[in-house]
Amino acid sequence: MTAAVYAARKRMKALILTKEFGGQPMWTMDIENYMGYQFVTGPELMEKFDEQVRKFPIEIKYEEVTGLAVNPDRTFTITSDGGEYQAQAVIVASGKRPRRLEVPGEAEFTGRGVSYCATCDGPLFAGKTVAVIGGGNSALQAAIEVSGVAEKVYLISLEGYKADPILLEKLKELDQPVTELMSYTTKEIKGSQAVEKLIIVKNETNKEIELEVQGIFVEIGLMPNSEYCEGLLDFNEYREVVTDCRTRTKIPGLFAAGDVTNGPDKQIVIAAGDGSKAALVAYEYLLHKLRV
Template sequence: PFDVLVVGGGPASASAAIYAARKGIRTGMVTERIGGQVNDTAGIENFISVKRTEGPIFAESLEEHVKDYNIDVMNLQRAQGLERKNNVIEMELENGAVLESKTVVLATGARWRQIGVPGEEEFRNKGVAYCPHCDGPLFEGKDVAVIGGGNSGVEAAIDLAGIVKHVTVLEFAPELKADSVLQERLNSLPNTTIKTNAKTTEITGEDNVNGITYIDRESETEQHIELEGVFVQIGLLPNTEWLGDNVERNKFGEIAVDRLGATNVPGVYAAGDCTDEPNKQIIISMGSGANAALNAFDYIIRN
């Protein structure tokens, strides 16, 4: 059996696998694709010590670093179930194989929920963005919209209002869903507008985004706003559905971890965007991957 089996191929997994392999223990990695969400990222400007890089380049260097170690990488493989039996964790893959390991680090990441209107795919990274921490500064001095009036949308709007010229929040429902303290903060800002009952129908543009079209559900009229950026903030979905009932999760489906990165199942750790860690960033997922692997190693030497 493996000592540490890492599930996922993003920054959290790469970090966990390298930290484990550096202990000289038997380390495996099962992943659908190496690089994770970073593959879909254009510019990365907040990975500290690297002023600017691009997603695919970053993903390639993750892979190179992993391959520099004695890590059994099972690429293009999906884990579909996990069970702890007699102090060993059995991991079932979609191809029918069953792997055994003393410990597991779950690092299957997350995906942004998409609004699914024309223009969203076309202008992805050309004005359509999902992460205000990552892409906010690209819109300095410009007009942007945030789709979604829940906590993440309103937090994004408050954050962006400090950088961009003007932020319009579009919410489908008749009122915002965010906590009232956040709504009050948003309302106190001079450069924000809230449109409720607004059903986004299209993100427009030529080479880059130039506007957003929505239906005002009250007056049943079509409206258009000229702007240069759209942040979609209607949810981040953790890739944890496959875990069944074995591993404890919160109401958002995020794996509950403690300070050690440990889950409720002995020997099973989790790291990165699939966990209840509140801030989802490359640098944070790598830190949590390293933490989980070191604590998995500690678990192995004590059991």
């Protein structure tokens, strides 16, 4: 959204192709590190972004991009589930999506007790027993959020916590303590019409434990939405698009910004900054290209 605003301010004709607006911030309840806001929720911040985008003549199509190709004349063809589009320059800013456990029962019970968004679905489990799986910032934040509505919360980590100190402090200060289960691997999710049980295994002993839960929040990291760039752009070991410090990829006219890239820090303010940078560098590229 930031890239589109900067493109429009430079009088470039901009098209946003997106499956949905907002991305990861839509799953985040507490944002305390975005400049200008002492505190704001993710959906509130994205609503402000959306309002600003719509003040400009930016075309928006809610379509999922499925392919990206370079044409002989150095233009680009973007394929989506709604058609094909031509562009002089492209900014890949498709972010990330939740990583799955890939265990039996996960796919079957997604939407029936298995969730990847505590902010979205937490209120549905008021008074119930839930498990949060993960050891990073998103997992701890999810456990903190749902502890305010659920009757009991298990926090299950594979190795230990890799979270910011402030979240570790908040976890310890909860009025309703979270049951922490360290060094466990998730084996299976069971139930009939909805989630009823979670099977986990202690890493050191291989001892199986069966937890009776009605909800499971999977918070084990994110996968970049980069499949449509497969074979075209270079990826790192995490399948993130490789860029230089000016958001340029190995292909002239093709830029990438935000969490889909190999940038070292994943923050909303950094992703927004990447978007503005990409649009300005794209403008510079097009000025040179159109003069040649």
